[in-house]
Amino acid sequence: RRKPKSERRQQPLQKKTPVEAAAPSAPAPSILTRVLGRGHFQKVGDSLSLRAGEPELRCRGKVVRWRVPVYLEEEGEGRLRIKHFSQHSRLQLVNSTGADTGEYSCWARDCQDAACTEGEDRQGKTFIFVTDPEELFVPTDNYYEVIQLRSHQPVLLPCQVTNPLAQVTLHREFPPEEVPVDGTDISFDVKKGFTIHRPRASLAGSLFCLASLRGMRQISTKYMLIYINYPSSSPKPTIQASTTSVLLGENFSVACTVLSEPEIAVDFRWEYPGQKMGRPPYVSEWADVVHKEGQAQQEAGSTLYVEEARAGDAGVYTCRATNLQGTGMATTRVHVT
Template sequence: MCSVHCVAYCQKDAQQKQTTPGRRPKQNKPKLGKSTDKGPRAATGKPKIKASPAAPAQTVLTQVLNRGKFKRVGETISVQSGDTLELRCRGKPVQWSVPSYLEEDDDGRLRIVQQERYGVLTLVNTTGADTGEYTCFPMYCEDTDCRKEYQKANKVFVFFPDPHELFVPSSDYYEVIQLRSNWPTVLPCQVTSPEAKVTLHREFPPAEVAVDGTEISFNVRKGMTIHRPRPYHAGALFCVASLGNLRQSSTKYMLIYVNYPMAPPAPVIQASSGSVGVGDNLQVSCSVIGEQDVGVEFIWEYPGQQIGRPLYTQENISPVAGGSARQQSKSVLLVDEARDMDEGMYTCTAQNLQGAKSVSTTVKVVPKVKPKKPLTNKTK
């Protein structure tokens, strides 16, 4: 009985110790502000933002109309001849570019002033000859070293309509222009008024030349452009401008067609023999295959040149088979009765309007072998 009672008492006492009145058992609660996850912690701070440098102010070109009134210019503007042109360009400092006519001689009519934040160009007593492109270049300076910032240039083409001159005057009665087969050709018949109507004419036989916008086009700021010159474009041409009751002809342009090559020549050199005996003849040929009707000039350098051996060459041009409109130009250097002084390097330089290229070969001159005398039997 005692043992049973003792066991019951011990169990009751253990229960009382586990649930003591006034004290709660501890609970494993996570602390505030701390994560129970042992993995990497996420950043809670704000990311740092780097301040980007301020973009430089763009160059602005404006026209000063009168005191306190400005107008931002477009690609072109018109100022009546006799009036004053005043342009203002923001930047410190800036540099101006004007038509070549004004660069050569402005008669004191052109004035350029640099203010604290902008440059000012003023042109007084204007004429139709002042028509052209005016450009403002902002300058990038490091100490005293300054250079133009071409990518930030601001330009405007200014017309100066003249009631007596439809074309920008020229001191030349005629101008020779080369028509290059691989390059557009511009006939600079510029007008003083964008309202003028311009046509192209041939002097002989007298005829108007079609301006279709593809083969030949007209730009009021540049003149006539022949985009792909051909032999039939050659001759004497001129422009005719009309505006209202006024009709005038431009300078005459003498167009000379030149078939320009696409690339410098690629010559090939070959000697008739790598070695030649003394007294024998030698031939060294240099040939170029290129476009038809494209001239090639050959220049030779050879050992005998140093002691005065004269140059003898034969040149010819022959078409290349296959109908590819190509030709072979060839030059052959003739060396008669070679001597020791003719031994050495032979160089051929082929040149056309696009450039030149040289090739070389070496020739050896060897003593001529004398034939052996036949052996004769001696008789006693």
């Protein structure tokens, strides 16, 4: 049992030889601050929530470059004011609204020569939420946005909120239901929106985000998700002739085969010596599901048939296989004697 304090033995203090520990290096102060007033500044963290108004940022450095949300780069003429001074640069945003929500960053160089060609670059950044009581989502121009839901590729539904305190859920329009967000298949980032990490055909259709804050509810742009069974890589065809040495007048064939995920469209194109003689291509194509190493795969192929071989049919036969990721090529040589 645990002894009460009165019963515990007092251990004699032992003198220890002091060991000099390396002092931890202090983190470099951020070069980016928020201007609160004349001579008053606030350190900015990973994110910052501001009411609509005229926020002002300051970045320390002799040579400073700024990056702001794309919306401001395109539409911020007259409202976005940047002024450079000898030791810092100032960014002012006039009449800010929820649409100005996004990441603001600056790069500064500590110059080591007069021309400032040598020096160390430093960066400061923060994500600013411009809270807007009338807009819980960063407004967009589109009522509907079409997004390709590709297998094997995460996809972002960019319903960005203007207030990090808003509760956001994902919903299907038809049939009306909430889409479960488990953090694995689908996750939410308050700075970006919902990311679908494992796209599947059942998620196709019209989806939207719903934000709730202090009794107010708003829906985002509606996202029309179109599922595409997208290949993980470009085709890697294999090619094989029924025989590599043919007698004049004999028939032969050349087969081109591609293994891929099921239901992946593959287009085949042939280049063959007989084209120069005007020989038309006689081709048959197929696609079957096969099981290899416990996994279902698609085996797609194309066979080129050559009847009554002539001397002009000798040479290199090339198969090009194309899917949505790219094109692969394979060649073989046939001799006619």
